Amino acid sequence: MKTYGTLPDGNEVSIFILRNKNGMVAKVIEYGAILTSLEVPDKDGNVADVTHGYDTLEGWISNESYFGATAGRFGNRIAHGKFSLDDEDYSLVTNNDPGGLPSALHGGIKGFDKVRWSGESFQNADSNGVTLTYVSPDGEEGYPGTLTAVVTYTLNDDNELLWEAKATVEGKATPVNIIHHSYWNLSNDQDSSINDHLLTLNAKSFLPTNAGLIPTGEIAPVAGTPLDFTKPTVIGERVEADDQNLKFAGGYDHCWVLDPLPADQSVQSAAILHDPKTGRTLEVLTDQPGIQFYGGNFLANDVDGKDGKSYPHRSAGCLESQRFPDSPNQEAFPSSILRPGETYSHRMVHRFSW
Numbered sequence: 001m002k003t004y005g006t007l008p009d010g011n012e013v014s015i016f017i018l019r020n021k022n023g024m025v026a027k028v029i030e031y032g033a034i035l036t037s038l039e040v041p042d043k044d045g046n047v048a049d050v051t052h053g054y055d056t057l058e059g060w061i062s063n064e065s066y067f068g069a070t071a072g073r074f075g076n077r078i079a080h081g082k083f084s085l086d087d088e089d090y091s092l093v094t095n096n097d098p099g100g101l102p103s104a105l106h107g108g109i110k111g112f113d114k115v116r117w118s119g120e121s122f123q124n125a126d127s128n129g130v131t132l133t134y135v136s137p138d139g140e141e142g143y144p145g146t147l148t149a150v151v152t153y154t155l156n157d158d159n160e161l162l163w164e165a166k167a168t169v170e171g172k173a174t175p176v177n178i179i180h181h182s183y184w185n186l187s188n189d190q191d192s193s194i195n196d197h198l199l200t201l202n203a204k205s206f207l208p209t210n211a212g213l214i215p216t217g218e219i220a221p222v223a224g225t226p227l228d229f230t231k232p233t234v235i236g237e238r239v240e241a242d243d244q245n246l247k248f249a250g251g252y253d254h255c256w257v258l259d260p261l262p263a264d265q266s267v268q269s270a271a272i273l274h275d276p277k278t279g280r281t282l283e284v285l286t287d288q289p290g291i292q293f294y295g296g297n298f299l300a301n302d303v304d305g306k307d308g309k310s311y312p313h314r315s316a317g318c319l320e321s322q323r324f325p326d327s328p329n330q331e332a333f334p335s336s337i338l339r340p341g342e343t344y345s346h347r348m349v350h351r352f353s354w
Contacts, residue, residue: 076325
Protein backbone atom coordinates (compact mmCIF):
# COMPACT_ATOMS: atom_id res chain seq x y z
CA MET A 1 0.00 0.00 0.00
CA LYS A 2 1.17 3.51 -0.79
CA THR A 3 -0.35 6.92 -1.43
CA TYR A 4 -1.73 7.26 -4.95
CA GLY A 5 -2.98 10.85 -4.79
CA THR A 6 -5.06 13.38 -2.90
CA LEU A 7 -8.73 14.17 -3.49
CA PRO A 8 -9.98 17.77 -3.76
CA ASP A 9 -11.34 17.47 -0.19
CA GLY A 10 -7.84 16.72 1.09
CA ASN A 11 -8.30 13.00 1.74
CA GLU A 12 -5.47 10.78 0.56
CA VAL A 13 -6.15 7.78 -1.68
CA SER A 14 -4.04 4.65 -1.32
CA ILE A 15 -3.15 2.13 -4.03
CA PHE A 16 -2.76 -1.58 -3.34
CA ILE A 17 -0.56 -3.73 -5.59
CA LEU A 18 -1.37 -7.45 -5.77
CA ARG A 19 0.98 -9.98 -7.40
CA ASN A 20 1.01 -13.71 -8.05
CA LYS A 21 3.85 -16.11 -8.81
CA ASN A 22 2.99 -16.26 -12.54
CA GLY A 23 3.55 -12.60 -13.39
CA MET A 24 0.07 -11.19 -12.93
CA VAL A 25 -0.19 -7.79 -11.23
CA ALA A 26 -3.44 -6.13 -10.12
CA LYS A 27 -3.65 -2.56 -8.86
CA VAL A 28 -6.60 -1.30 -6.81
CA ILE A 29 -7.26 2.18 -5.41
CA GLU A 30 -9.51 3.35 -2.59
CA TYR A 31 -11.27 5.85 -4.84
CA GLY A 32 -14.25 4.05 -6.35
CA ALA A 33 -12.84 0.67 -5.22
CA ILE A 34 -11.39 0.76 -8.75
CA LEU A 35 -9.21 -1.85 -10.43
CA THR A 36 -6.82 0.54 -12.16
CA SER A 37 -4.92 -2.13 -14.08
CA LEU A 38 -4.41 -5.85 -14.47
CA GLU A 39 -1.19 -7.08 -16.06
CA VAL A 40 -1.40 -10.54 -17.61
CA PRO A 41 1.18 -12.56 -19.62
CA ASP A 42 0.38 -13.74 -23.14
CA LYS A 43 1.32 -17.05 -24.82
CA ASP A 44 4.81 -15.69 -25.59
CA GLY A 45 5.44 -14.41 -22.08
CA ASN A 46 4.75 -10.76 -22.89
CA VAL A 47 3.06 -9.03 -19.96
CA ALA A 48 0.53 -6.27 -20.70
CA ASP A 49 -2.24 -4.38 -18.95
CA VAL A 50 -5.54 -5.70 -20.35
CA THR A 51 -7.82 -2.94 -19.01
CA HIS A 52 -8.82 0.59 -20.05
CA GLY A 53 -8.33 3.45 -17.61
CA TYR A 54 -6.11 6.33 -16.52
CA ASP A 55 -2.60 6.95 -15.22
CA THR A 56 -3.46 9.40 -12.43
CA LEU A 57 -6.07 9.99 -9.74
CA GLU A 58 -7.17 13.11 -11.60
CA GLY A 59 -8.05 10.91 -14.56
CA TRP A 60 -10.08 8.53 -12.41
CA ILE A 61 -11.96 11.45 -10.86
CA SER A 62 -13.02 12.48 -14.38
CA ASN A 63 -13.99 8.88 -15.22
CA GLU A 64 -17.41 8.93 -16.92
CA SER A 65 -17.15 5.49 -18.51
CA TYR A 66 -16.89 3.56 -15.22
CA PHE A 67 -13.50 2.12 -16.21
CA GLY A 68 -12.52 -0.46 -13.58
CA ALA A 69 -15.15 0.77 -11.17
CA THR A 70 -17.21 -0.74 -8.41
CA ALA A 71 -20.65 0.56 -9.38
CA GLY A 72 -23.56 0.92 -6.94
CA ARG A 73 -25.69 1.22 -4.91
CA PHE A 74 -27.55 -0.22 -7.92
CA GLY A 75 -25.44 -1.06 -10.97
CA ASN A 76 -27.12 -0.82 -14.40
CA ARG A 77 -30.36 1.10 -14.93
CA ILE A 78 -33.53 1.84 -13.02
CA ALA A 79 -36.24 3.29 -15.29
CA HIS A 80 -37.02 6.98 -14.72
CA GLY A 81 -35.04 6.75 -11.46
CA LYS A 82 -38.20 5.67 -9.66
CA PHE A 83 -39.38 2.67 -7.66
CA SER A 84 -41.80 1.85 -4.85
CA LEU A 85 -40.87 -0.17 -1.79
CA ASP A 86 -42.87 -0.92 1.34
CA ASP A 87 -45.60 1.55 0.35
CA GLU A 88 -43.14 4.38 -0.20
CA ASP A 89 -42.24 5.98 -3.55
CA TYR A 90 -38.60 6.85 -4.17
CA SER A 91 -37.03 9.15 -6.73
CA LEU A 92 -33.36 8.65 -7.56
CA VAL A 93 -30.96 10.96 -9.32
CA THR A 94 -31.23 10.32 -13.08
CA ASN A 95 -27.98 10.55 -15.03
CA ASN A 96 -28.57 8.66 -18.29
CA ASP A 97 -31.15 8.99 -21.05
CA PRO A 98 -30.63 6.64 -24.00
CA GLY A 99 -33.44 7.04 -26.50
CA GLY A 100 -34.51 10.16 -24.62
CA LEU A 101 -35.79 8.02 -21.72
CA PRO A 102 -34.19 8.98 -18.36
CA SER A 103 -32.84 6.42 -15.94
CA ALA A 104 -30.65 6.14 -12.86
CA LEU A 105 -27.44 4.46 -14.05
CA HIS A 106 -24.82 2.80 -11.82
CA GLY A 107 -25.96 4.53 -8.64
CA GLY A 108 -26.39 8.09 -9.89
CA ILE A 109 -24.19 11.13 -10.29
CA LYS A 110 -22.11 10.25 -7.22
CA GLY A 111 -22.35 6.49 -7.08
CA PHE A 112 -19.95 4.10 -5.40
CA ASP A 113 -17.41 4.74 -8.18
CA LYS A 114 -17.11 8.40 -7.09
CA VAL A 115 -16.46 8.00 -3.36
CA ARG A 116 -13.46 7.12 -1.23
CA TRP A 117 -13.49 3.63 0.26
CA SER A 118 -11.31 2.57 3.20
CA GLY A 119 -8.88 -0.18 2.21
CA GLU A 120 -6.92 -2.77 4.17
CA SER A 121 -4.52 -5.28 2.62
CA PHE A 122 -4.17 -8.96 3.52
CA GLN A 123 -1.81 -11.80 2.67
CA ASN A 124 -2.48 -15.56 2.51
CA ALA A 125 -0.23 -18.49 1.59
CA ASP A 126 -1.19 -18.51 -2.11
CA SER A 127 -3.02 -15.19 -2.53
CA ASN A 128 -3.05 -11.54 -1.51
CA GLY A 129 -5.68 -8.88 -1.65
CA VAL A 130 -7.44 -5.83 -0.31
CA THR A 131 -10.72 -5.31 1.50
CA LEU A 132 -12.47 -1.97 0.95
CA THR A 133 -15.36 -0.58 2.99
CA TYR A 134 -17.83 2.24 2.33
CA VAL A 135 -20.86 3.38 4.33
CA SER A 136 -23.56 4.91 2.14
CA PRO A 137 -25.86 7.12 4.24
CA ASP A 138 -29.64 6.98 4.14
CA GLY A 139 -30.88 9.13 1.26
CA GLU A 140 -27.63 9.17 -0.73
CA GLU A 141 -28.59 9.65 -4.40
CA GLY A 142 -32.17 9.02 -3.26
CA TYR A 143 -31.69 5.47 -1.92
CA PRO A 144 -33.26 4.49 1.42
CA GLY A 145 -31.41 2.96 4.35
CA THR A 146 -27.81 3.21 5.56
CA LEU A 147 -25.83 0.66 3.57
CA THR A 148 -22.46 -0.72 4.64
CA ALA A 149 -20.68 -2.19 1.62
CA VAL A 150 -17.51 -4.30 1.66
CA VAL A 151 -15.65 -5.17 -1.55
CA THR A 152 -12.73 -7.59 -1.62
CA TYR A 153 -10.20 -8.12 -4.41
CA THR A 154 -8.05 -11.27 -4.18
CA LEU A 155 -5.33 -12.36 -6.63
CA ASN A 156 -4.24 -15.98 -6.27
CA ASP A 157 -1.60 -18.24 -7.80
CA ASP A 158 -4.25 -20.01 -9.90
CA ASN A 159 -4.39 -16.84 -12.01
CA GLU A 160 -7.74 -15.81 -10.62
CA LEU A 161 -8.75 -12.30 -9.65
CA LEU A 162 -11.69 -12.62 -7.29
CA TRP A 163 -14.04 -9.68 -6.74
CA GLU A 164 -16.60 -10.07 -4.00
CA ALA A 165 -19.17 -7.61 -2.63
CA LYS A 166 -21.15 -7.92 0.58
CA ALA A 167 -23.55 -5.41 2.10
CA THR A 168 -25.92 -4.90 5.00
CA VAL A 169 -28.53 -2.16 5.50
CA GLU A 170 -29.92 -0.40 8.56
CA GLY A 171 -33.17 1.52 8.94
CA LYS A 172 -34.98 0.73 5.70
CA ALA A 173 -34.91 -1.86 2.94
CA THR A 174 -33.13 -0.83 -0.27
CA PRO A 175 -32.34 -2.09 -3.77
CA VAL A 176 -28.75 -3.36 -4.04
CA ASN A 177 -26.86 -4.46 -7.15
CA ILE A 178 -23.15 -3.78 -6.66
CA ILE A 179 -21.18 -4.67 -9.80
CA HIS A 180 -17.64 -4.67 -11.18
CA HIS A 181 -17.13 -2.68 -14.38
CA SER A 182 -13.68 -3.27 -15.89
CA TYR A 183 -13.20 -2.81 -19.63
CA TRP A 184 -11.28 -5.76 -21.11
CA ASN A 185 -9.09 -5.86 -24.20
CA LEU A 186 -6.93 -8.99 -24.06
CA SER A 187 -4.57 -7.94 -26.85
CA ASN A 188 -1.27 -6.12 -26.36
CA ASP A 189 -2.77 -2.97 -27.91
CA GLN A 190 -5.57 -1.12 -26.13
CA ASP A 191 -6.21 0.88 -29.33
CA SER A 192 -7.31 -2.28 -31.13
CA SER A 193 -10.91 -3.41 -31.56
CA ILE A 194 -12.61 -5.86 -29.22
CA ASN A 195 -14.55 -7.09 -32.25
CA ASP A 196 -11.85 -9.61 -33.17
CA HIS A 197 -12.11 -11.36 -29.79
CA LEU A 198 -14.12 -14.55 -29.41
CA LEU A 199 -16.94 -14.50 -26.87
CA THR A 200 -18.92 -17.32 -25.30
CA LEU A 201 -21.89 -16.59 -23.04
CA ASN A 202 -23.31 -19.56 -21.18
CA ALA A 203 -26.85 -18.25 -21.51
CA LYS A 204 -29.76 -19.43 -23.62
CA SER A 205 -31.87 -16.32 -22.97
CA PHE A 206 -31.50 -12.54 -22.72
CA LEU A 207 -33.54 -9.51 -21.68
CA PRO A 208 -34.89 -7.47 -24.63
CA THR A 209 -35.07 -3.73 -23.94
CA ASN A 210 -36.90 -0.63 -25.04
CA ALA A 211 -35.15 2.38 -26.56
CA GLY A 212 -34.07 3.47 -23.07
CA LEU A 213 -32.21 0.16 -22.62
CA ILE A 214 -34.68 -0.84 -19.91
CA PRO A 215 -35.79 -4.49 -20.00
CA THR A 216 -39.32 -4.97 -21.30
CA GLY A 217 -39.88 -7.80 -18.82
CA GLU A 218 -39.65 -10.50 -21.48
CA ILE A 219 -37.07 -13.26 -21.22
CA ALA A 220 -36.32 -14.17 -24.82
CA PRO A 221 -34.32 -17.04 -26.33
CA VAL A 222 -31.04 -16.13 -28.01
CA ALA A 223 -31.42 -18.89 -30.61
CA GLY A 224 -31.67 -17.48 -34.11
CA THR A 225 -30.62 -13.97 -33.02
CA PRO A 226 -27.32 -12.02 -33.15
CA LEU A 227 -27.26 -12.33 -29.34
CA ASP A 228 -26.54 -16.07 -29.47
CA PHE A 229 -23.06 -16.60 -28.01
CA THR A 230 -23.67 -20.12 -26.74
CA LYS A 231 -20.72 -21.14 -28.93
CA PRO A 232 -17.46 -19.16 -29.33
CA THR A 233 -18.28 -16.35 -31.74
CA VAL A 234 -16.30 -13.41 -33.12
CA ILE A 235 -17.85 -10.37 -31.43
CA GLY A 236 -17.85 -8.22 -34.56
CA GLU A 237 -19.38 -10.88 -36.79
CA ARG A 238 -22.99 -9.80 -36.19
CA VAL A 239 -22.72 -6.55 -34.25
CA GLU A 240 -24.15 -4.56 -37.18
CA ALA A 241 -26.97 -7.03 -37.87
CA ASP A 242 -30.46 -5.74 -38.66
CA ASP A 243 -31.83 -6.41 -35.18
CA GLN A 244 -33.89 -4.00 -33.10
CA ASN A 245 -32.12 -4.87 -29.85
CA LEU A 246 -28.74 -4.02 -31.37
CA LYS A 247 -30.12 -0.82 -32.90
CA PHE A 248 -31.44 0.44 -29.56
CA ALA A 249 -28.05 -0.14 -27.89
CA GLY A 250 -25.78 0.78 -30.81
CA GLY A 251 -24.35 -2.75 -30.57
CA TYR A 252 -24.12 -5.13 -27.62
CA ASP A 253 -25.28 -3.74 -24.27
CA HIS A 254 -27.66 -6.37 -22.89
CA CYS A 255 -28.18 -8.63 -19.92
CA TRP A 256 -28.03 -12.36 -20.58
CA VAL A 257 -29.94 -14.73 -18.30
CA LEU A 258 -27.88 -17.47 -16.68
CA ASP A 259 -29.17 -20.87 -15.58
CA PRO A 260 -29.95 -21.16 -11.87
CA LEU A 261 -26.80 -21.71 -9.83
CA PRO A 262 -26.45 -25.41 -8.95
CA ALA A 263 -26.88 -26.04 -5.23
CA ASP A 264 -23.46 -27.64 -4.92
CA GLN A 265 -21.56 -24.75 -6.58
CA SER A 266 -20.53 -21.34 -5.23
CA VAL A 267 -20.12 -19.92 -8.75
CA GLN A 268 -20.71 -21.05 -12.32
CA SER A 269 -19.12 -20.14 -15.64
CA ALA A 270 -20.94 -17.23 -17.25
CA ALA A 271 -18.62 -16.01 -20.02
CA ILE A 272 -15.36 -16.73 -21.82
CA LEU A 273 -13.48 -14.01 -23.71
CA HIS A 274 -10.53 -15.07 -25.89
CA ASP A 275 -8.00 -13.16 -27.97
CA PRO A 276 -6.63 -15.44 -30.73
CA LYS A 277 -3.58 -13.23 -31.33
CA THR A 278 -2.12 -13.30 -27.82
CA GLY A 279 -3.71 -16.52 -26.57
CA ARG A 280 -5.12 -14.78 -23.50
CA THR A 281 -8.43 -16.11 -22.23
CA LEU A 282 -10.65 -14.62 -19.53
CA GLU A 283 -13.36 -16.79 -17.99
CA VAL A 284 -15.91 -15.06 -15.75
CA LEU A 285 -17.63 -17.15 -13.07
CA THR A 286 -20.36 -15.81 -10.80
CA ASP A 287 -23.20 -16.55 -8.40
CA GLN A 288 -25.50 -13.92 -9.95
CA PRO A 289 -28.53 -14.56 -12.22
CA GLY A 290 -27.37 -12.40 -15.12
CA ILE A 291 -24.36 -11.05 -16.96
CA GLN A 292 -24.27 -7.83 -18.94
CA PHE A 293 -22.00 -7.72 -21.96
CA TYR A 294 -21.25 -4.18 -23.12
CA GLY A 295 -19.17 -3.93 -26.29
CA GLY A 296 -17.79 -0.40 -25.85
CA ASN A 297 -20.35 1.23 -28.15
CA PHE A 298 -20.01 4.64 -26.52
CA LEU A 299 -16.20 4.80 -26.53
CA ALA A 300 -15.29 7.60 -28.90
CA ASN A 301 -11.60 8.59 -28.78
CA ASP A 302 -12.53 11.34 -26.32
CA VAL A 303 -10.53 10.57 -23.17
CA ASP A 304 -6.88 10.87 -22.19
CA GLY A 305 -6.31 7.33 -21.01
CA LYS A 306 -3.25 5.32 -20.03
CA ASP A 307 -0.07 6.13 -21.95
CA GLY A 308 -1.97 8.75 -23.97
CA LYS A 309 -4.50 6.25 -25.33
CA SER A 310 -7.87 7.71 -26.27
CA TYR A 311 -9.78 4.41 -26.58
CA PRO A 312 -11.66 4.23 -29.88
CA HIS A 313 -15.14 2.88 -30.55
CA ARG A 314 -15.56 -0.74 -29.37
CA SER A 315 -11.95 -1.05 -28.22
CA ALA A 316 -12.95 -2.97 -25.06
CA GLY A 317 -15.80 -4.96 -23.59
CA CYS A 318 -17.34 -5.24 -20.12
CA LEU A 319 -18.62 -8.45 -18.57
CA GLU A 320 -20.69 -7.47 -15.53
CA SER A 321 -22.35 -10.20 -13.46
CA GLN A 322 -25.39 -8.79 -11.68
CA ARG A 323 -29.04 -8.83 -10.71
CA PHE A 324 -31.29 -7.88 -13.62
CA PRO A 325 -31.54 -4.21 -14.67
CA ASP A 326 -34.63 -2.35 -13.41
CA SER A 327 -35.45 -5.27 -11.12
CA PRO A 328 -36.92 -2.99 -8.39
CA ASN A 329 -39.75 -2.27 -10.86
CA GLN A 330 -40.21 -5.77 -12.27
CA GLU A 331 -41.72 -8.30 -9.90
CA ALA A 332 -41.02 -11.25 -12.20
CA PHE A 333 -37.26 -10.64 -11.99
CA PRO A 334 -35.10 -12.03 -9.15
CA SER A 335 -35.38 -9.66 -6.21
CA SER A 336 -32.68 -7.06 -5.62
CA ILE A 337 -34.18 -5.84 -2.34
CA LEU A 338 -31.99 -6.03 0.77
CA ARG A 339 -33.70 -5.79 4.16
CA PRO A 340 -32.27 -5.08 7.60
CA GLY A 341 -30.88 -8.29 9.09
CA GLU A 342 -30.02 -9.76 5.66
CA THR A 343 -26.67 -9.83 3.86
CA TYR A 344 -26.23 -9.06 0.17
CA SER A 345 -23.51 -11.13 -1.51
CA HIS A 346 -22.05 -11.05 -5.01
CA ARG A 347 -19.10 -13.23 -5.99
CA MET A 348 -17.25 -12.89 -9.29
CA VAL A 349 -14.12 -14.76 -10.43
CA HIS A 350 -11.91 -13.59 -13.32
CA ARG A 351 -9.94 -16.68 -14.32
CA PHE A 352 -7.08 -16.11 -16.79
CA SER A 353 -5.09 -18.47 -18.98
CA TRP A 354 -2.67 -17.94 -21.85
